[in-house]
Structure formats: C-alpha cells, structure tokens
Amino acid sequence: MDQIIGNIGLLFEFPVVNLKILLDGIMIGALFALAAYGLALVWGVMNVKNLAQGDFVIAGGYVAWTLDQNGIHPFLGIPVAFIVMWIIGWITYKLVIKRVIERDLFTSLLATFGLAIMFAQILNLMFGSDTQSIQLDMPTLYFADGFIDVPMSKLVGVVTALCLAFGVILFMKRSRMGQAIRATAQDARAARVLGIDTDKVYAFTFSLNSAICGAAGAIIVMAWVIQPFYGITYSIRAFVIVTAAGLGNLPGVIAAGLGIGALEQYGSHIFGIGYQQAIAVLLLLLVLFIRLLQQRRKRQVLQ
Amino acid sequence: MTILRPIFYLALLAFIVAAPFIAPEFRTQLATLWIFIILSMTWDMTGGQMGYNSLGNILFYGAGMYIAAVVGIAIVYNVGEYTNAAGGGIYKFTDTQYFLGMALGLVAAGVLCAGIAWILGYLLFGLRGPYFAIGTLGAAIAAGELVSNWEWVGGGQGIALPVYPGDDYENAKLFFYYLFAIVGVILFIFLRWFYSTRFAAAINAIRDDEEKAEAMGLHTLRYKLITWSIAAFFVGIAGGISGYQLIHFEPLETAFQTINLGIFMVVCVLLGGKGTLWGPIIGAILFHVVKEVTWNYLLGWQWVALGALIVITVVYFQDGLMGWLARVKPEWFGERVMEKPDMVAEPAE
Amino acid sequence: MTKIIEVNNVSKSYGGVKANTDISIEVQQGGITGLIGPNGSGKTTLFNSIVGYHPIDSGSIRFEGKEISKMQVQDIARLGLLRTFQQTRIYGDMNCVENMLISMPHRKMTIREAFTTNTRADHDRAEHLLDFVGLYEKRFLRSGSLSFGQQKLLEFAMALMNEPTVLLLDEPTAGINPTLINGLIDRLKRANSEFGITLFIIEHNMRVIMNMADSIYCLAHGELLASGTPSEIQGDQRVVDAYLGAH
Numbered sequence: 062m063d064q065i066i067g068n069i070g071l072l073f074e075f076p077v078v079n080l081k082i083l084l085d086g087i088m089i090g091a092l093f094a095l096a097a098y099g100l101a102l103v104w105g106v107m108n109v110k111n112l113a114q115g116d117f118v119i120a121g122g123y124v125a126w127t128l129d130q131n132g133i134h135p136f137l138g139i140p141v142a143f144i145v146m147w148i149i150g151w152i153t154y155k156l157v158i159k160r161v162i163e164r165d166l167f168t169s170l171l172a173t174f175g176l177a178i179m180f181a182q183i184l185n186l187m188f189g190s191d192t193q194s195i196q197l198d199m200p201t202l203y204f205a206d207g208f209i210d211v212p213m214s215k216l217v218g219v220v221t222a223l224c225l226a227f228g229v230i231l232f233m234k235r236s237r238m239g240q241a242i243r244a245t246a247q248d249a250r251a252a253r254v255l256g257i258d259t260d261k262v263y264a265f266t267f268s269l270n271s272a273i274c275g276a277a278g279a280i281i282v283m284a285w286v287i288q289p290f291y292g293i294t295y296s297i298r299a300f301v302i303v304t305a306a307g308l309g310n311l312p313g314v315i316a317a318g319l320g321i322g323a324l325e326q327y328g329s330h331i332f333g334i335g336y337q338q339a340i341a342v343l344l345l346l347l348v349l350f351i352r353l354l355q356q357r358r359k360r361q362v363l364q
Numbered sequence: 365m366t367i368l369r370p371i372f373y374l375a376l377l378a379f380i381v382a383a384p385f386i387a388p389e390f391r392t393q394l395a396t397l398w399i400f401i402i403l404s405m406t407w408d409m410t411g412g413q414m415g416y417n418s419l420g421n422i423l424f425y426g427a428g429m430y431i432a433a434v435v436g437i438a439i440v441y442n443v444g445e446y447t448n449a450a451g452g453g454i455y456k457f458t459d460t461q462y463f464l465g466m467a468l469g470l471v472a473a474g475v476l477c478a479g480i481a482w483i484l485g486y487l488l489f490g491l492r493g494p495y496f497a498i499g500t501l502g503a504a505i506a507a508g509e510l511v512s513n514w515e516w517v518g519g520g521q522g523i524a525l526p527v528y529p530g531d532d533y534e535n536a537k538l539f540f541y542y543l544f545a546i547v548g549v550i551l552f553i554f555l556r557w558f559y560s561t562r563f564a565a566a567i568n569a570i571r572d573d574e575e576k577a578e579a580m581g582l583h584t585l586r587y588k589l590i591t592w593s594i595a596a597f598f599v600g601i602a603g604g605i606s607g608y609q610l611i612h613f614e615p616l617e618t619a620f621q622t623i624n625l626g627i628f629m630v631v632c633v634l635l636g637g638k639g640t641l642w643g644p645i646i647g648a649i650l651f652h653v654v655k656e657v658t659w660n661y662l663l664g665w666q667w668v669a670l671g672a673l674i675v676i677t678v679v680y681f682q683d684g685l686m687g688w689l690a691r692v693k694p695e696w697f698g699e700r701v702m703e704k705p706d707m708v709a710e711p712a713e
Numbered sequence: 714m715t716k717i718i719e720v721n722n723v724s725k726s727y728g729g730v731k732a733n734t735d736i737s738i739e740v741q742q743g744g745i746t747g748l749i750g751p752n753g754s755g756k757t758t759l760f761n762s763i764v765g766y767h768p769i770d771s772g773s774i775r776f777e778g779k780e781i782s783k784m785q786v787q788d789i790a791r792l793g794l795l796r797t798f799q800q801t802r803i804y805g806d807m808n809c810v811e812n813m814l815i816s817m818p819h820r821k822m823t824i825r826e827a828f829t830t831n832t833r834a835d836h837d838r839a840e841h842l843l844d845f846v847g848l849y850e851k852r853f854l855r856s857g858s859l860s861f862g863q864q865k866l867l868e869f870a871m872a873l874m875n876e877p878t879v880l881l882l883d884e885p886t887a888g889i890n891p892t893l894i895n896g897l898i899d900r901l902k903r904a905n906s907e908f909g910i911t912l913f914i915i916e917h918n919m920r921v922i923m924n925m926a927d928s929i930y931c932l933a934h935g936e937l938l939a940s941g942t943p944s945e946i947q948g949d950q951r952v953v954d955a956y957l958g959a960h
C-alpha cells in the first residue's frame with residue numbers, strides 16, 4: 062500500500078515522469094491499435110471474433126526473431142513476417158474459419174480459442190518459453206535531463222506501424238478488393254447478388270488481418286519482448302479496444318489503442334510491473350461495464 | 365422401463381463405489397475424472413441449459429481451492445506467516461485440525477464461490493453471447509493474475525497444504541476419490557431434479573429467446589444469477605477438494621488454469637452434447653479417457669493435439685454424442701416421438 | 714372506467730425519421746382499445762415505447778398511475794403489461810405445451826414455487842388454452858414447425874397463460890385464414906370478458922377492429938389523427954383520406 066502511495070506521489074513530485082509514462086504507453090499503444098484494427102476488420106466483415114489475434118502477433122514476432130538469429134536484418138523481418146503470416150492466415154481460414162463463419166458466435170469464438178492454444182503451444186515447442194527480443198544497434202535519445210529515455214528502436218517501430226496502418230487504410234479505400242471488402246461488410250447477401258465472391262473476400266480479409274498482426278509482432282520484438290504465451294493478453298487488448306471504440310470507427314480504434322497503452326503503463330507504474338497482465342484484463346471488464354451502462358440507458362443490452 | 369431405471373442407477377452406484385478397487389492403479393485418474401464430470405455438468409447448467417457460454421468458470425475452481433486452503437490453515441495458524449514459510453515443515457496439523465479445516469474450508473469454498481458468482485453475475489449477465497464469453501474469460505484471467513500478486517496467499521508460489529494424515533498414500537487416494545464421487549453424485553441427483561422444475565424451463569426459455577422471456581415477465585437476471593451461483597457452489601467445492609488432493613498448488617497453472625481445465629470442461633460438454641443431463645458426463649469420460657490414453661504417446665505435442673481437438677470438436681462435432689444420437693435414433697429420446705404428426709391424434713394419456 | 718394506460722405527449726424518432734410525434738392516448742381498464750393507421754404510421758413504435766423496448770425522446774407513459782417510461786422491459790412485463798410481437802416470437806425448438814408451460818406467470822411465483830414441477834392443473838390449463846385457440850391437435854408439435862398463423866395463435870395463447878392485466882396485440886389477425894378470423898374475434902372478446910384482460914390492439918383489418926373495440930385511435934405519419942368510437946372513426950373523413958391517400 063505504501064508502495065502504491067509512493068508511486069502515485071512520484072507522479073506529482075516529478076511531472077516529467079508522467080510524460081515518460083505517457084510516451085511509453087502511446088508507443089506500445091500504437092501497436093495494440095494495429096492488432097485491434099485487424100480484429101475490427103475481421104469482426105466487421107465476417108463477424109468472427111478472433112481470439113487467436115494475439116497469437117498471430119506473437120507468431121509474427123518469432124518469424125522476425127528467427128531471421129535475426131540467422132543474421133538477417135530485422136527490418137527485413139517485417140515484410141517477411143507479413144508474408145509468412147499472410148500464408149498462415151490463409152491456411153487457417155481454409156481449414157477452420159471458413160467453416161465457422163455462418164455458425165453462431167460462440168462457435169467461432171471457441172474455435173479461435175482452440176487455435177490460440179494450438180499456436181501458443183506450437184511456438185512454445187519451437188522456441189521455448191523464455192522471453193525473446195531482438196537487440197537493435199540503435200542509440201537511445203534522452204530528454205529532460207535524462208528523465209525521459211526514448212530508444213530509437215521504439216520510435217522506428219511506431220513510425221513503421223503508422224506507415225503500415227496508413228498503407229492498409231489506403232488499400233481499403235482505393236483498391237477494388239478494398240471496396241469489395243467494405244461492400245461485404247455492409248451486406249454480404251447483397252454483395253453476393255452483385256457478383257462479389259464473398260468467400261474470396263473473407264479469405265483475403267482474414268489473411269490480411271493475420272499479416273497485419275504478423276508485422277505488428279515483428280515490430281514488437283524489436284523494441285519490446287515476446288513469449289509464446291503472451292498472445293492471449295494481446296487478444297484481450299484488441300477486444301478491449303474494439304469494444305471501447307466500436308466497429309468501423311478508425312479514429313476510435315487509434316484513440317482507444319493509445320489510451321489503453323497509456324493506462325496500462327500508468328497501472329504498472331503505480332501497482333508494480335507484476336500487475337501488467339491483470340491491468341490489461343481488468344481494463345476489459347471496465348470497458349465492458351461502461352458499455353453496459355451506456356446500453357442500459359438505451360434500454361438495450363450488449364450483444 | 366419403470367423397473368429398469370432403479371436397477372440401472374443402483375448398478376451404477378455400485379460401480380462408482382467399486383471402481384477404485386477394480387482399477388486400483390488408476391485411483392488418481394478416476395478422481396480427476398470426477399473433477400471433469402463435476403465441472404462439465406455445472407458448465408452445462410449455464411452453457412447448455414441457459415445459453416450463457418462461460419469461458420471463466422475456472423475462476424470458481426481456483427477461488428474454491430484458495431478459499432478452502434486458507435480456511436483450513438486459518439483455523440490453526442496465521443495465514444500470512446504460514447504462506448511466507450512456503451511449507452517449511454514447522455507447521456503441524458493434527459488429524460482433527462486437518463479434517464475440521466478441510467470440512468470448514470469446503471463449505472466456505474462453496475458458499476463464497478456462490479457469492480462471487482452472484483456479484484460477478486450482476487456485472488456480466490448484462491453481456492450477451494460472445495461478450496459474456498469474453499467477459500468471463502477476462503474475469504478468470506484477472507483473478508489468476510491478481511492472486512499471483514497477493515503475497516498473503518503465497519503470491520506466485522501458491523500454497524502448500526498439509527498432507528493427508530497417515531503413511532499409506534493409498535488411503536489418501538481413496539479418500540479423495542470418494543469425496544469427489546460424493547459431490548458428483550449429489551450434483552447429479554440435484555440436476556436430475558433441477559431440470560424437471562419450472563425454474564429450469566425458465567432458463568431454457570432464456571436460452572431459446574431471452575428477449576421473449578423478458579417480454580413474458582420472467583425474472584431473467586435473478587434466474588441467471590441463481591443458476592450460476594449454484595454452479596459456482598459445486599465448482600468451488602470441487603476446487604477446494606482438488607487443493608487438498610494436490611497438496612501444493614500455485615495460482616496460474618493449477619488454480620486458475622484458464623487455458624487447460626478452464627476450456628476442457630467446455631470441450632467435454634460439446635463432445636457429449638450440450639443441454640442434456642447425460643451429455644456432459646459422457647463427454648467428460650470420453651475426453652478424459654482419450655486424453656489419458658494418448659497423452660504419453662504424443663511426445664510433447666499433447667497440448668497442440670488438445671488445441672486441435674477443441675477446434676475439431678467445435679467445427680465438426682458440435683452437437684456432441686447425444687445430439688448425434690438424437691438425430692439417428694430419435695425414438696430413444698421418448699418425447700421426441702410425440703412430435704411425429706401421426707402420433708398427435710392420440711388423446712392425451 | 715379508469716384509465717389503465719396513459720400515454721402523454723410521447724415522441725420517438727429513429728435518427729431523422731419521426732416515428733411518433735406528440736402522441737397522447739388512453740386505454741380504459743377492462744375495455745378493448747384499437748390502434749389503426751397506414752403502414753409505417755408508427756403503431757408498432759408506440760407499442761415498443763409502452764413496453765420499454767427503447768427509450769422515448771419525450772413525454773410520459775403511465776401504467777396504473779405508475780410512470781414506466783424509464784423502466785426496463787422485464788420490469789414492465791412483470792407489472793402485468795404484456796405484448797405480442799408483430800413478427801411472432803415463440804420458443805421454436807419446444808413443442809406447444811412446453812411453450813405454454815414456460816409462459817406461466819413467473820411474476821406471481823415465489824422462488825420456492827419456481828423450484829417445483831408443473832402440476833397436473835398447469836398442464837390442464839395449458840391444454841385448455843391451446844384448445845381455446847384451436848391448437849389442441851398440434852400441442853406436441855415442435856412449435857417452430859407451425860405455420861405463421863398458428864404461431865400467432867400460439868403466441869396469443871401463451872400471453873393468456875401469463876394472466877396479464879393488459880395485453881398489447883400487434884396485428885393478431887395478420888396471417889390468419891379469413892375463415893378463422895370470426896372465431897379469433899370471438900376469442901379475443903372472450904379473453905376480454907371472461908378473463909378480464911384489457912386489450913389494446915393494432916389492427917389493419919377494419920372489419921375486425923370496428924367489431925371489437927370500444928374506442929379507436931388512428932395514427933398517420935407518426936401523429937395522432939383521430940380518436941373516438943368505431944362509428945365516429947368510420948365517419949371521419951381524415952381517416953378515410955389517410956388510408957386512401959396513404960402514399
């Protein structure tokens with residue numbers, strides 16, 4: 062308890078600490094937002110709530126890590142992770158997701174939970190349960206008399222994430238496939254009548270999501286750490302963000318992603334690093350509860 | 365039929381009593397089987413009968429384990445000091461202390477878990493479908509993480525309980541087998557009656573169309589809370605017994621094992637057949653046997669195989685054994701025969 | 714007679730669409746009140762507002778003198794104010810008798826009573842009511858396999874099983890075979906006179922509603938156009954215009 066009060070006191074005593082925490086939170090939050098954007102895409106287009114989301118992220122991270130171990134520059138790891146996870150996403154779609162789209166939501170949720178367990182365990186068998194990261198040969202920037210340290214690697218990571226997000230959004234707006242995806246999201250039946258091959262759209266969307274997650278993971282492993290069983294927390298964060306922002310609300314997803322990142326950093330500063338996972342999950346309950354109260358005022362439930 | 369039924373149940377009961385002597389080398393596995401059966405049957409109360417698919421019932425298992433252990437310790441020692449010593453051996457329990465502590469602990473586990481379900485339910489039962497599943501999963505994960513940071517109950521180290529009195533380890537195995545069996549049999553008898561009540565019809569209505577049920581003035585929230593609390597009561601007791609059986613347990617891998625037991629119970633129910641009395645039991649037996657038999661041959665790939673089993677069950681075999689049987693042999697399911705139009709003309713009784 | 718439902722100046726819009734504007738309506742206890750109006754005139758919206766399906770923008774709704782416009786659906790239903798759906802809602806996987814037994818008035822039950830098995834008398838009552846609406850022969854059929862009209866009848870029987878004080882019926886005769894309509898009118902009247910249930914009925918079939926109701930309200934374009942006895946409504950030029958010129 063004293064510890065907690067002390068930690069809170071620190072925030073007031075040294076206001077720059079707030080800045081550091083916010084900065085840290087926003088940087089990791091940008092990557093949460095990326096994974097959440099993928100989730101919102103899959104959720105909105107094919108109404109599948111993918112609990113394996115975080116495991117795609119971690120898998121992408123291990124792709125980049127493996128390359129790095131073999132002497133290939135980690136920046137190259139990002140596109141490679143994108144492609145590898147695209148393929149894995151496509152296979153996953155063909156084998157499993159395709160068969161659960163039309164079923165009730167619990168089916169897809171449970172199926173993807175099963176996938177999440179499989180992915181985590183396979184990664185564990187392949188890479189062991191130690192945490193891993195890639196050491197980049199990059200300087201750390203210091204501000205405010207050294208109170209704030211920003212590793213270049215994180216900065217580069219965030220910028221890459223922004224570029225990726227921008228690319229995907231542009232793609233969704235401009236390309237024919239992007240238009241087909243948006244049409245299918247609006248009304249799959251109407252899209253089929255108009256001659257859109259929705260199965261192809263679904264396969265593409267799911268693969269794209271998986272690829273986005275993979276790239277996000279490749280960025281994460283450069284500046285943060287990964288571990289085979291971290292996936293579920295990333296999935297939950299993605300859910301928190303999408304639930305808080307709502308579907309098809311891109312600015313909302315970004316804001317919620319950055320917000321979640323910052324809140325988590327604050328939480329682990331105040332309560333201690335051991336509580337980081339707990340905070341991520343408790344934020345889920347908090348967001349669900351707030352949404353519930355909102356709906357209740359509309360005499361509705363959250364479904 | 366009317367004479368066969370009591371005979372069947374008596375034979376079953378005799379088999380349950382005799383099982384640990386028929387296969388003495390499998391006593392521990394048989395006890396574990398009862399855990400699966402209890403968790404599956406209680407999961408089906410909300411998942412199969414009420415349409416609320418929880419992914420977080422394991423929370424009550426973990427909470428029950430901790431509550432029973434803490435109460436059992438607290439009647440003799442200071443819990444904080446005890447857990448700090450990490451079972452350093454200076455803490456002795458007499459037989460009376462052991463059994464009294466366990467008894468009180470199990471009662472507390474059941475009652476408090478029911479209370480936890482009631483409170484959590486207020487928050488979570490406003491959520492429908494996938495949100496409920498994710499919300500409960502979140503609650504279970506959060507519980508595990510919080511407990512693993514809570515030094516008073518041993519933090520990440522967990523708790524080491526006293527061992528079963530006496531030197532003969534077989535006695536302990538038998539004791540825990542029968543304890544689980546008693547809980548399981550009571551639960552079965554309870555559910556047999558429970559599913560025949562108006563209350564159960566009401567929770568079925570909630571499953572089939574909750575909006576309609578609300579429009580008909582059912583106390584939907586109250587009924588949901590009661591159902592989940594009853595389920596949590598039994599799960600809590602099962603968790604409590606497990607703690608004493610395991611002797612040492614820790615928060616994330618043993619107590620709040622979200623991705624192991626937490627999801628297995630769902631798979632058991634799906635395998636056997638949702639929303640039936642026997643489905644969860646049959647599913648639990650099936651799952652447990654398959655798991656025990658194949659475990660050692662899978663050379664490290666067990667958990668991957670289990671994940672695959674979940675996916676396959678969900679995707680291809682969701683109606684479960686009972687659902688499949690009901691399709692191929694509808695006449696085995698008594699009243700379904702009445703649905704055939706040609707039977708309708710018959711006068712009632 | 715006393716007013717059992719009072720709707721005062723209720724407005725409700727969906728985004729830009731004004732589905733109800735400033736509607737005031739009274740339903741007399743023990744009577745049969747009709748609600749008519751062209752398609753899309755806001756009748757179902759008004760029902761939904763009364764039973765709590767959505768928040769209203771402004772106005773007040775009272776049931777037996779109690780303000781209910783902020784209450785949740787199930788709390789309102791538990792006061793004894795029940796509705797049937799325009800698109801029927803029944804428990805499709807259960808047979809008719811099970812549907813009826815589930816519709817027992819749980820609001821009148823204690824928890825203890827809920828934890829008992831249905832009695833012979835409950836079964837008899839369920840079958841009696843199924844007989845009342847003409848579904849006795851079908852009582853063991855899966856209700857989802859019934860025709861739309863039969864499902865409507867089942868939903869009506871379920872509502873009766875629930876022993877409501879007031880029953881809001883959304884187009885009870887839609888989808889019912891014309892030859893059966895007279896029988897249905899008769900049953901609705903009997904539900905009103907024998908079971909003492911106040912009825913508030915949306916109906917497109919003029920013959921039906923003129924035959925049953927003691928007073929009728931007519932909506933058009935979300936506004937209250939006219940109200941009065943059936944003969945007053947029948948003679949009201951605005952009502953005739955609304956129906957003929959409804960486009």
Ligand SMILES: Nc1ncnc2c1ncn2[C@@H]1O[C@H](COP(=O)(O)OP(=O)(O)OP(=O)(O)O)[C@@H](O)[C@H]1O
Pocket residue numbers: 727730731732750751752753754755756757758759799
């Ligand atoms: N959920 C909704 N969202 C948006 N608009 C709605 C919604 N429900 C109804 N409306 C609109 O409100 C208006 C009134 O609809 P309402 O269903 O109340 O009509 P009604 O009088 O019951 O018609 P009908 O006789 O065809 O059943 C219509 O213009 C309809 O399009």
Ligand SMILES: [Mg+2]
Pocket residue numbers: 756757758799
């Ligand atoms: Mg209508």
